[in-house]
Structures are given as C-alpha cells and as structure tokens.
Amino acid sequence: MANSESSRKSYAADFIKSDTDQAVFLGNPLMDDMMTSIIALGAEVWANRRRTHIIELLFEKEGAVTSDMVEAYVPTAEEEAQFKKERDAFIQITYGHIARTGTDKTALTDDAIQDNM
Amino acid sequence: MIKRRTLVGASAATASFVGALFGGRKANAAKTKASGFAAADIEPRGSVGRLERLPTQHLEAQHDFITGFRTFANRDMTRAARKRIADIMRDKNMSPVDDLPIEEVLKHVGDDPLVAASARMWLSAQQINWTTLYEEFHGNADAYLAEMEAADNMGPGTLELNPDMEMPDYTKHEIHIQPGGYVGDDFAGHIYHYGTNNFFEGRNDQDELHIGLAGAVPEPTDGKVARILDQGCSSGQLSVALKQRFSDADVWGIDVGGPMVRYAHMRAVDIGVGVNFAQRLAEDSKFPDNHFDIVTNNIMFHEVSPEGTVEVLKESLRVLRPGGVFYPMDFYTGSGPGKGVYSSFRQWWDSRWNGEPWRLEYAKLGFEGFNQLMRDAGFEVNENGPPSGRRAKRNVVGIKPA
Numbered sequence: 001m002a003n004s005e006s007s008r009k010s011y012a013a014d015f016i017k018s019d020t021d022q023a024v025f026l027g028n029p030l031m032d033d034m035m036t037s038i039i040a041l042g043a044e045v046w047a048n049r050r051r052t053h054i055i056e057l058l059f060e061k062e063g064a065v066t067s068d069m070v071e072a073y074v075p076t077a078e079e080e081a082q083f084k085k086e087r088d089a090f091i092q093i094t095y096g097h098i099a100r101t102g103t104d105k106t107a108l109t110d111d112a113i114q115d116n117m
Numbered sequence: 118m119i120k121r122r123t124l125v126g127a128s129a130a131t132a133s134f135v136g137a138l139f140g141g142r143k144a145n146a147a148k149t150k151a152s153g154f155a156a157a158d159i160e161p162r163g164s165v166g167r168l169e170r171l172p173t174q175h176l177e178a179q180h181d182f183i184t185g186f187r188t189f190a191n192r193d194m195t196r197a198a199r200k201r202i203a204d205i206m207r208d209k210n211m212s213p214v215d216d217l218p219i220e221e222v223l224k225h226v227g228d229d230p231l232v233a234a235s236a237r238m239w240l241s242a243q244q245i246n247w248t249t250l251y252e253e254f255h256g257n258a259d260a261y262l263a264e265m266e267a268a269d270n271m272g273p274g275t276l277e278l279n280p281d282m283e284m285p286d287y288t289k290h291e292i293h294i295q296p297g298g299y300v301g302d303d304f305a306g307h308i309y310h311y312g313t314n315n316f317f318e319g320r321n322d323q324d325e326l327h328i329g330l331a332g333a334v335p336e337p338t339d340g341k342v343a344r345i346l347d348q349g350c351s352s353g354q355l356s357v358a359l360k361q362r363f364s365d366a367d368v369w370g371i372d373v374g375g376p377m378v379r380y381a382h383m384r385a386v387d388i389g390v391g392v393n394f395a396q397r398l399a400e401d402s403k404f405p406d407n408h409f410d411i412v413t414n415n416i417m418f419h420e421v422s423p424e425g426t427v428e429v430l431k432e433s434l435r436v437l438r439p440g441g442v443f444y445p446m447d448f449y450t451g452s453g454p455g456k457g458v459y460s461s462f463r464q465w466w467d468s469r470w471n472g473e474p475w476r477l478e479y480a481k482l483g484f485e486g487f488n489q490l491m492r493d494a495g496f497e498v499n500e501n502g503p504p505s506g507r508r509a510k511r512n513v514v515g516i517k518p519a
Contacts, residue, residue: 004258005256005258005259006258006262009262012301012303012305012376013280014289014300015290015300015301015302016286016289016291016298017291018290018294020294020470021244023240025236026233027228032237035234035237036241036245039241040241040245042186043178043245043249046182047174047175071174074170083181084185088185088189091182091185095189096189096193098231099194099197099231101197
C-alpha cells in the first residue's frame with residue numbers, strides 16, 4: 001500500500017488486512033456487490049446534480065462559466081442548506097423504500113392466489 | 118482525480134478570489150501560515166474555516182452524498198432494522214430487550230432481508246468513503262508526500278517519527294476497514310480525517326466536536342496545567358483543541374501510526390498551533406515519571422486489546438504527576454453499552470465487519486468494569502466527573518494519588 005507512484009520515503013508499516021470485502025450479507029455475493037454499486041452510483045448522480053446546480057448558479061450570476069469557476073465555487077450558506085435539503089430528498093426517494101422492505105414472502109405463491117379469491 | 122497542473126498551480130488565494138468574485142462564501146486562505154509552508158501547501162480549492170476543501174468539486178460532492186447517506190443509514194435504516202428485529206422476536210414469543218448470545222441473535226434475525234440490508238448498506242457506504250479518498254491521495258501520492266515532507270521540520274510544534282518502532286499486533290488492523298489502518302498507509306491521516314468528517318455527518322468540519330471535548334477536560338484541583346498528553350491522537354484534532362484551550366501548556370499528541378502523526382503535525386503547522394506530535398505507543402510512551410498534569414484520549418480504548426488496555430492505564434498513571442488528571446473519553450466512559458437484541462447485533466457486526474476487533478470486549482467491560490481497571494492500575498476514581506459532551510451526563514475521571 002505505502003506510497004503508490006512515488007519514490008519518497010514511506011512511513012507505512014505492515015498491517016493486518018480486513019476480510020470485509022469477502023463478506024456476504026444478502027445471500028449472494030453479487031447482491032452485496034450490486035448494493036455497493038447502487039450506492040456508489042447514487043454518489044455519482046448526486047455529484048453531477050450538484051455540479052449542474054453550481055453551473056446554473058454561476059451562469060445566472062456571471063453569464064459565463066468555466067471549469068475553474070466551478071471548482072472554486074463555495075456555495076453560500078443558503079445555497080448549501082438548499083443542496084442539503086435536495087440531497088436528503090434524493091436519498092429518500094432513491095433508497096428510502098429499502099427501509100420499508102415488506103415481509104410477505106408469499107406474493108408469488110398459492111397463498112396469494114387464495115388471498116385474492 | 119485532480120490534474121497535477123491544477124494541484125500544484127492553483128493557490129488558495131486564487132480560490133479565495135474566485136470564490137469571492139462569483140458570489141459564494143469565501144474560500145479563505147487566511148489560516149495562519151507557518152513561514153515557508155504556504156508554498157508547499159496543497160490547497161487548490163482553498164479552505165472553509167480550518168477545513169481544507171477536498172481537491173475537486175466531484176470528490177467534495179461524493180462525500181457530501183456519503184454524509185447524507187450515513188445519516189439515512191444511521192437513522193432510517195437503523196430504526197427500520199430495530200423495529201424488524203423487535204417484530205421477529207415478538208413473533209417468537211421472545212423479548213427484544215433480552216440479552217442473548219450473538220449466535221442466538223443471528224439465528225433469529227440473520228436471514229431477514231431488511232436487517233441484513235441495514236448492515237450491508239452501512240458497510241458499503243463505509244467502503245465507498247475510504248475508496249474515494251484512497252484513490253485521490255494515492256493518485257497524487259508524490260505531491261501529497263512532498264507536502265508532508267515540507268512540513269516535517271517546520272513549526273510551530275515538533276514531529277518525531279519512529280518507523281522502526283515495535284508495534285503490537287492489535288495496532289495493525291484495518292480499524293473501521295480503513296485501507297492500511299492507522300499504521301499501514303502513508304495517507305492514513307488524510308484518509309482518516311476526511312473519512313471521519315462525513316462519519317460525524319458534517320458536524321465536525323471545524324473541529325467543533327474536538328473543541329467541545331477539549332473544553333470538557335477537567336483541570337487538576339491545584340489548577341496547574343503545564344503539560345498535557347493526548348494518547349492515540351490520530352489526526353490531531355483534539356491535541357490542537359487542547360493547545361488552543363491551554364495555550365501556555367506543552368501539549369503532546371502521540372499515536373502508533375507514523376502517517377497519522379505526520380498528517381496531524383502538518384495540519385497543526387498549517388493552522389498555526391504548536392503541538393508536539395510523536396509516533397509512540399500509549400503503553401510505552403517514553404516520557405519521564407510524573408511528567409504530565411493531564412493525560413487524555415478520545416475514542417481510543419474501544420480500539421485497544423484487553424491486555425493493551427491494562428498496559429495503557431498503568432503507563433497513564435506512571436506519566437501523570439501526583440494530583441494529575443486522567444480523562445478518557447469513549448463510548449462507555451460515561452455509561453454502559455445499549456442492551457437488547459438490536460444492540461447486540463449492531464455491536465457484533467461493527468466489531469466483526471467494520472474492523473473493530475476489541476469492541477465487544479470493551480462493551481463487556483462496560484462503565485463499571487473499565488472504572489475497576491482504572492482502580493486496579495492505581496487511580497483514585499471519580500465516576501461522576503464532568504461529561505465529555507457525548508450522550509452520557511457524566512464521565513469517569515482518574516486522579517493520581519499523592
């Protein structure tokens with residue numbers, strides 16, 4: 001691990017590697033990986049959405065935008081509060097349903113047919 | 118990933134100017150700069166207060182997302198999993214507040230999709246948190262290492278590195294599944310600092326939490342505070358806050374991780390606060406007997422093995438002067454662990470899968486058990502000391518007898 005792509009002195013020592021990347025919680029390792037992927041995808045979507053907002057803000061204020069301006073921009077406290085509100089709403093609409101996962105495992109069984117009669 | 122040209126070429130002053138020009142809050146470059154460090158300081162997007170902004174808008178936004186996601190995982194998913202576990206236990210005519218062995222807990226709740234997802238989602242966010250930071254700092258390793266090299270011999274404060282030091286095995290784990298842990302990665306301090314910022318859900322960006330903790334540390338009854346030791350100081354935020362509270366005191370921050378104290382020193386130099394950082398063990402600190410007026414630490418003991426805990430307590434007593442104050446701050450230094458099936462489940466997966474190998478042993482000790490170890494080490498123990506600012510209304514304090 002140490003210092004990738006540098007010949008400068010390293011102060012990293014030996015360490016004991018975690019095995020968490022092998023952990024399967026959802027019954028199938030691909031399901032676990034997909035969950036991680038979906039969350040990572042959420043981070044990418046949000047990053048792009050936030051960037052779009054900043055571009056819009058800068059365009060409204062200045063009439064022109066460069067990537068340096070986007071990188072340097074620090075939202076006002078009001079803008080930050082609005083971003084946070086929007087971010088939390090995005091997370092709720094994207095992931096909130098997982099917190100409401102159902103318990104009826106008979107949805108595609110004879111029991112469901114009987115229930116419908 | 119930032120462009121090297123941008124990384125080296127853009128200055129904080131530019132960022133500040135541009136930020137101000139275009140109507141946002143000011144990205145300030147006004148942190149006190151030690152002589153010479155400003156030239157080496159990598160701060161392409163300036164800083165907000167004392168927090169250097171992450172070097173790209175994209176990485177900053179990813180971490181903004183992770184901050185929000187952690188809040189969701191810690192609140193919504195935890196609430197849902199806790200309720201689901203309670204429902205499962207009641208369906209089995211068992212009480213959710215019973216304390217069951219973890220094997221029994223997993224037998225009842227381990228295959229529930231919602232319960233499993235709550236742990237999976239938390240850990241996935243943790244992995245993304247570390248990975249994004251790891252890629253940034255390793256992707257620009259040479260530049261960031263040069264920045265640390267420039268600060269190594271600068272003041273205020275000093276830095277002592279002991280790369281050949283013998284490290285106990287318990288210190289070598291990837292705590293919190295951070296890549297390389299505290300000792301095995303040159304950017305352990307960088308990664309820890311930014312990774313824990315979103316863990317604190319944005320409430321510690323200006324070290325607010327650590328300033329609060331430093332404010333809680335009680336003084337010896339004679340009021341003499343000339344020397345302070347912060348054990349397991351990690352990125353040095355508490356050490357800096359202690360120095361700012363006790364500005365006349367000689368403050369030391371020690372940590373087993375060389376990269377940790379290197380980063381802590383660089384950050385203190387950048388902020389302009391004179392702390393002495395050293396790569397040393399809390400259980401073998403090399404300080405003289407009766408040296409410190411205050412010895413403290415923050416969220417350290419739950420990451421120390423049971424044997425290490427006993428040794429750290431003995432060493433803390435040795436280096437304190439008679440009448441000196443020992444003030445540990447951790448999950449159970451003010452109250453005991455949560456009870457019931459959900460708490461058992463949460464503590465277990467945190468220990469097993471979030472790289473907290475001694476968390477369960479620490480929980481088993483609890484408030485009373487830890488205090489007894491302090492008595493066994495020779496401290497006079499006050500179980501009703503001032504709270505550290507966590508949820509508990511008190512915190513244990515040890516005094517070295519005369």
